[in-house]
Amino acid sequence: MHTHPFRRNFTFAPVERELVPGTVVRIGRRPKQEFIAFRSKVVSRTHAELVISDDLQVYFRDVGSSSGTFLNRLRLSPTGKESRPYPLKSGDILQLGVDYQGRQEEVYKSVMMKIFITVNRNAAENRPRMKPLRLKLALRNLLVAMTPSNRDASSACTDCCICLSTLAPSQALFLAPCSHCFHYKCVVPLLKSGGGVMFQCPLCRQVANLEANVSIDE
Ligand SMILES: [Zn+2]
Ligand SMILES: [Zn+2]
Structure with a gap:
């Protein structure tokens, strides 16, 4: 700049x-x-x-x-x-x-x-957000956490890092590009302070552009 x-x-x-x-x-x-x-x-x-x-x-x-x-x-x-x-x-x-x-x-x-x-x-x-494996793993853990039949002690447990309670079936979630996941409800104040254009992950501080183009160019 x-x-x-x-x-x-x-x-x-x-x-x-x-x-x-x-x-x-x-x-x-x-x-x-x-x-x-x-x-x-x-x-x-x-x-x-x-x-x-x-x-x-x-x-x-x-x-x-x-x-x-x-x-x-x-x-x-x-x-x-x-x-x-x-x-x-x-x-x-x-x-x-x-x-x-x-x-x-x-x-x-x-x-x-x-x-x-x-x-x-x-x-x-070389931008750091290109971590498809990490995102895939996060999605897999989420899928397990979101499946009602898997809700037992042995299931992969995924927590919302804002309220510290478990992500459970039937909840609205927000998955950031850095692979960190939160309850949508918990993340709303952060989305608001980012003006709906930017989200800074409270966990890893990575900044996501919420207005980024979502079409795949190649
Ligand atoms: Zn939460
Ligand atoms: Zn993060």
């Missing part, structure tokens, strides 16, 4: 980061190495973050900044409130904070940036 100076009056050098699934990149005023940091008083210490799904979709969310974040001029969340994640694409304009009124210095200006995303095809082919 690549951000580019956009503003006419003050500009900054392009900021480039290589993002791999499972990493979270924080954006804020805090001058730490893992941060994309901006020296502006309207940027919160930890302002926003970038998350990457296993199919390489980049998401952006405000993590409760005080002066807000704007994606293509729309504010993502009220002051101090975390926003849902928004999928980013090249050409999107992000704005952190709003200009202080009556101050002209650079440090009182909001930060505007234009996003460029390039996907490394080699990395895309």
